[in-house]
Amino acid sequence: MTKFMSDIKIFEKGSEYNGFCVLNVFELKDYHSTAIYLRHKKTGLEVLHLVNDETENLFSFTFRTPNPEGNGAAHIMEHSVLCGSERYPLKDPFTQLSNQSVKTYLNAATYADKTVYPASSTVEADYFNLMSVYADAVFFPRLSPEIFAQEAHRLEIDGDGKTSIQGVVYNEMKGVYSSFESVAMDVPVRNLLKNSIYEEDSGGDPLKIPFLTYEEYRNFHKKWYRPENCFVFLYGNIPTEKQLDFLQKNFLTRLEEKNPDFEWTDDIRNSILKTHLEYVTPKKLETELFVKTTGPSGEENEKKSTVYVTWDLGESKDAEQNMEKIFLTGVLLNHDGSPLQKALVESELGEDTAPGMGLDGLFHTLFTVGLRGVKKNSAEKVKELVFATLNKIVENGIDKDDIDSTLMGLEISHREIERNNGPFAKSLMMAPINAWLYGNKIEDSFRLRSVLEKVRQKIQNKKGYLEELIEKFFLENKNFAVCEIIPSKKYTTERTRQENALVKELVQKTSLEAIKKENAELHAFQSKKDDTSCLPHLRPCDFIIKGKRISDSYSLKIKxxxxxxxxxxxxxxxxxxxxxxxxxxxxxxxxxxxxxxxxxxxxxxxxxxxxxxxxxxxxxxxxxxxxxxxxxxxxxxxxxxxxxxxxxxxxxxxxxxxxxxxxxxxxVIDEKLKEGLGLFADNINNVDFSDxxxxxxxxxxxxxxxxxxxxxxxxxxxxxxxxxxxxxxxxxxxxxxxxxxxxxxxxxxxxxxxxxxxxxxxxxxxxxxxxxxxxxxxxxxxxxxxxxxxxxxxxxxxxxxxxxxxxxxxxEFVKLTELDGKKSLENSGDAGDEKIVIPSLVGFAGEAFKTIAYGQKGNAILEICCHWLSNILLWEKVRTIGGAYGAFCDIDSTTGNVLFASYRDPTPQKTADVFENCLKEAALMDFSQDETEKAVMGTYSHFVVPKTPRARGNIELLRTLYAIDDDDRENKLLELLHCTPEELKKGFNELLEFSKKIKYRVIIGPENDDLSGEKIFLPL
Structure with missing residues (x-):
């Protein structure tokens, strides 16, 4: 039981609280949590709260968002709902939140069959601020024509009169379609899961995105972003009743008013679920499928194909079925010496194993193995190798050491406390989300030690249990595909040709005047200054306690x-x-x-x-x-x-x-420390480079x-x-x-x-x-x-x-970095500028210059400046207006080097000039006390993200090896939290002056007219 059981007592299965009925209450001892599962009686919204002692509280809103069209509607909607709502009518409250919140995580993600909006914070007031903005965004977004044009697609005419398709999601997905691995890994999914939404790209194919209409876009939200199609996951120590009260008062009452005639019933739930399952259920293959296609590359080379063999393993309705598949994957692929992994590595059929091997958890679980760098016309040989290896494993039986090593890996994964690009709760939430998504039991979805023990007992007590699973999932399962993806320069050339033809087609349906008018309206929308006072925020004074250190303390001892x-x-x-x-x-x-x-x-x-x-x-x-x-x-x-x-x-x-x-x-786990150190010593002492x-x-x-x-x-x-x-x-x-x-x-x-x-x-x-x-x-x-x-x-x-x-x-070291003997190019007097050509439909810009180093007065202020630039000006100029997927300004706090970069950028050469223009614009601005405090809080959030035990140990080591002094860290945080508007303005002016000195600029992108001058070609 958690220490919150006194609060939880009001929630018993079958009881009611503030419009919610309690569907179940159960213990999750592995996660030191009590789970409370509820449904809102009127609207049908479902909530699962894992109540525990954790001070890092997380929430997420999840919606089923199937889209069979491949036009990116779900992905574009994910971007769009975060572009302003009823209570927060701003151009981009998401970035404003990122600028001013002490969040520990803030994101949104579109998956093949769902869209998830998670956020977390260690400060309760901040947590509810985040929830307020997110819930308003998903349920009451603006979705104006300008937002659609900005995030989805539009025609745009540049200074030379050239017309192109632009849009944030459009350019993001052009980046995806420039990556051979991204394209290749998608081929088995699309071909094996035919007649389902997985056959299309949930992110959106850039050649299909421009066909999404504004009406379809609005209807997509109306159809799927409803409370009866929403699952809210909560994690942490904020009492359940407090969170339910907040949801009821701020959102559910408004949703009831918006749809007064709606009354949730089991029939409605079953209808939604039935519709969704029809979207996600693929047609079963009657015979094996062979696919041969191409992917993006800078060269024509049919000797470097990637070949995948992928099986559809069917549904996983509960954690035990899922654990069987996880365990079997571990036995076959756990390490380079595992039987199937070793067979692939030693086969000489390819250069190395293909990326993306293992399990892919959709409605149907997929299992994939493969090779990269396969010789021409060898796909059949790869398939024969895989089947021969599996048959051999069944015939000879699975080695006990392979079973034990898989158990060891699972044991460590259960013990280890990890942050995987976000809080631990972010990975934990996916099991109940998927159970809700497909209509399975929430309480049976969690990967628990008891589930692993059930599978272990079956292995121990039933001879040939794992071998039977191999026969069932692979050898007797005809529902599999062999896919060969060939790197080809023609792939990108052909997509560029189709894009150009699409531009001509779209231009013919409109006029230059209409395009210019739409762009002018969009620019006016993007340039309008928002009143951000509607967004709540915390203040620096809330974090300064007299006589108490702000910086964290660790336990490393030097001996x-x-x-x-x-x-x-x-x-x-x-x-x-x-x-x-x-x-x-x-x-x-x-x-x-x-x-x-x-x-x-x-x-x-x-x-x-x-x-x-x-x-x-x-x-x-x-x-x-x-x-x-x-x-x-x-x-x-x-x-x-x-x-x-x-x-x-x-x-x-x-x-x-x-x-x-x-x-x-x-x-290593503590019980195996002696054996682990023995192996470790053997590695260090006797490593053999003779193979x-x-x-x-x-x-x-x-x-x-x-x-x-x-x-x-x-x-x-x-x-x-x-x-x-x-x-x-x-x-x-x-x-x-x-x-x-x-x-x-x-x-x-x-x-x-x-x-x-x-x-x-x-x-x-x-x-x-x-x-x-x-x-x-x-x-x-x-x-x-x-x-x-x-x-x-x-x-x-x-x-x-x-x-x-x-x-x-x-x-000496700089000399070693000169590429291919080429001299550094010069541009506007900035020695060190370079143009790097890669086979891609989009590009990247990078720029660096020196400023104030760590330990010197002003270093913390410049960190605030860089944070503000990333979340406000650069976001607006490079992403919102420029159409790039991302823009960054960061500072290496130790050296004071300031870094600018753009990501999946349609015009990286032009973006490099935008960096300087943003600095000039910021240097002329005056900041209010409120604006300064917001920027300070957003910057401070980087310093309060909780660390796992392993991460704490790593940080302690780094601070020791690189002499990061505790007093210097404390002084930096104090300078940051005490920043004034005058100091912030001074910081921007200092950044501008530093940028006028030597700076280094790098453009990475496709070979085109914008990439002028001598070029260095990467051998990709």
């Missing part, structure tokens, strides 16, 4: 352990409530290497834990690791260190600050992963690239993670793996000789209980005291 040759090794302890999971980090200094070795480090980190060690080959090592641990991985770490008065003594005392690191990481085929496979897979990330994440590459000349660390970051690394990986993937092996051995030898540190994050009692075990581990890996770094200069 030493005896290492090799009796030297003192730096040992860091983070005592956290990890729920029985231990995390161990071992760091070796990368900066003892010469600069030319850095280009190898990313591939080294990908390889060193995946190529076998000691007597274990790579597959055996993977199997052992999965059997006893939650994973052994490696990554490269570099970051700036602030040089302030407060951390000067710390930096002098410790030689581990301001360094680059290669960090080996172990995750040249394995090295080649990893290099190719890593190259492919980097290549496929450019179109979805081009803004990140643009920002990294624009920073490369500002500091040594930024140049290193570009070498490790940026466009430079892509060129390096293409070189290393084609190189003789013997050469890579020799370099990797030398890197490992040098970094181990350079000394290092160990960091443990675990329950305090676990650390105390295992202190001798940890001390023994340090000696077993020969860890020694840290040595000094090499003196590698900024110039």
């Amino acid at each position: 030493t352990l005896e290492g090799k040759d009796n030297s003192s090794v730096d040992y860091f302890e983070s005592g956290e409530n990890t729920n029985g999971v231990t995390y161990v980090d071992v760091g070796f200094p990368a900066d003892v290497l010469s600069s030319d070795k850095y280009k190898y480090l990313s591939l080294f980190a990908e390889t060193v834990c995946d190529c076998g060690w000691g007597k274990l080959d790579w597959s055996e090592a993977a199997a052992e690791t999965a059997l006893y641990t939650g994973g052994i991985t490696c990554s490269v770490l570099t970051s700036e260190t602030p040089f302030t008065k407060n951390n000067a003594d710390f930096r002098k005392k410790h030689n581990f600050t301001a360094r680059d690191w290669v960090v080996f990481k172990l995750k 040249y085929k394995r090295l080649k496979d990893i290099a190719v897979e890593t190259r492919n992963d980097f290549d496929s990330s450019v179109v979805p994440a081009g803004h990140q590459y643009a920002m990294l690239r624009s920073l490369r000349k500002t500091s040594r660390v930024s140049a290193v970051d570009e070498i490790l993670n940026g466009l430079t690394q892509i060129f390096c990986l293409h070189e290393l993937a084609e190189a003789d793996p013997k050469n890579n092996s020799a370099v990797f051995n030398e890197i490992l030898r040098q970094i181990k000789a350079g000394g290092g540190f160990i960091h443990v994050t675990a329950e305090p009692e676990t650390i105390e209980k295992n202190k001798e075990l940890i001390a023994g581990f340090v000696k077993s890996i020969g860890l020694c005291a840290l040595k000094s770094p090499k003196e590698n200069s900024l110039e």
Whole structure:
């Protein structure tokens, strides 16, 4: 029972409260929650509240939003409802909220058959502010013609008289259709789930979006955005009655008034559910399906197809059925040594396994395996390999270790407290949402330890249980598809041709005068200044308590352990409530290497834990690791260190600050710590780089992963690239993670793996000789209980005291970032501007310049300025008016480097000029006290997002390694919360002046007239 049971007693199954009837009340001990499930008697709106001790409260509004047309109606509606409502008649209350709320999460998402609007906060008043805006948005939106033109589609004429289709969702989806992986992963779903809404793109096909009419758009909301088609999920410690009272008073009463004749009945529910199930139920295939199609690429190469084999596993009506499929997926694909995964990796039919393998949870669950980089006309061979492997598994039986390693993975996932791009509650909410969506029992939907135990007992007590599932789901199931997707330059060329033809067709149906008139009306709508006083907000004074520190405090302790040759090794302890999971980090200094070795480090980190060690080959090592641990991985770490008065003594005392690191990481449950540390030591001591085929496979897979990330994440590459000349660390970051690394990986993937092996051995030898540190994050009692075990581990890996770094200069690293021997281009006197060509229908812009560094007065004010620019001016100019999907202004608070970027941008070259214009406009503005406080609160929200135990341990480590002083953090937050309108205005003027000095601009996008000058082509 939770401590809130005194409040919950008023809710018993069958009871009523303020217009709601209680459908059920049940305990979820795994999540330390009591679930209260209710329905509003008059409107039919359903509510599920998981009541617990959590102070981070979350709500979400979910609607069934099936759309069989592929015109993006559901996706466009998701954008549009957040563009103003009855009580909040603003152009964009969503961004205003983002600017001023201390939210911990704020988003909306369109799925294939539903749309979800979640938000969370740790402050109750802020939580209800968010709920007020969101509920008003979804139930009472404006949906004006201007909003439709802005978010969906419109014709637009540029300064040269060229007509194009524009729209935020339109351009977002052009970005999706520029990514080969996005297109390829969609092919099995569309073809296997025929005659259902999954056959069409819920996000919207850019070639179909322009056919959505304004009337259809309005009708879509009228049909689906109704309380009887709404499920509200609540999570946290705010009492249920308080939340229900808020919903009734602010929204449900208004909905009753809006539809006075409506009275919810079971027949209405059944009718809605029946209609939805008709939309989502696919036609069952009578025989296997073969599909051959193309996807976007910068080259014609039929030797690099992606081949998928995908099964429709049918419905999953409860958690036990779902757990069977999850467990079976783990057994087959849990790690590189798992039987089906290993067969694919070793087959030589392709370069590496395809992205998107595993389960896809729709109304029918899909299971997908496949290969990337498959030779021409080899799709049938891939299918034969998969079936032969599955038949062999059934014939020979499943190895007990594969079962046990899957159990280990599930055990860790149950124990581990994680934030996955948002609060833990965000991932927890999807199970009951999907149960409601498809008419299944809410209480049977949760993935509980007891459900896993049922499946485990079946495996233990019924011989051949899993083998029978393989036969049922795969070998006897003819409802599957084999899909071959070929990278082709013609794909993008053909879509561009169709888009141009569509523009001509649409122009013929209107006139230039009508287009200009519509655009003028839209521009007037977008340019109108909103009165944001209707939006409630908190004030900085609410968070300043005299005599109490604002900044958080952590528990890391700096100690030493005896290492090799009796030297003192730096040992860091983070005592956290990890729920029985231990995390161990071992760091070796990368900066003892010469600069030319850095280009190898990313591939080294990908390889060193995946190529076998000691007597274990790579597959055996993977199997052992999965059997006893939650994973052994490696990554490269570099970051700036602030040089302030407060951390000067710390930096002098410790030689581990301001360094680059290669960090080996172990995750293990406490009960298996001894075995886990043994494997970890074996990996570090005896890694074997002599399996040249394995090295080649990893290099190719890593190259492919980097290549496929450019179109979805081009803004990140643009920002990294624009920073490369500002500091040594930024140049290193570009070498490790940026466009430079892509060129390096293409070189290393084609190189003789013997050469890579020799370099990797030398890197490992040098970094181990350079000394290092160990960091443990675990329950305090676990650390105390295992202190001798940890001390023994340090000696077993020969860890020694840290040595000094090499003196590698900024110039050396910058030289390594010059792409393909091309000189940096110049534009308006800004040395460092570059134009990068990629095969995409949209582009990205990035720009960087230096400002005030961390620890200096004014750094916090500039952070407020950047936050405000992102959420107000840039959003308006680049997204709302410019049609790009996203625009950002961020500050690296340590260095003071300011970063601008645009995302899925139709005109990235023009956007680069908008950045400067926004700074000029902001510098001329005067800010009221109210506007300043809102910007301060929105910025402050970044500092109050709750951290998981593992994240807290990571942050403690970073603060230690990079000398982030507690007093500096406190001073920054105080400066932020005390910001005045005068200081904010001064900050914008300082930003403008800094931008006039050296800045670095990078444009990434398609080859077209706007991308003028010498170009660098990425080898994608």
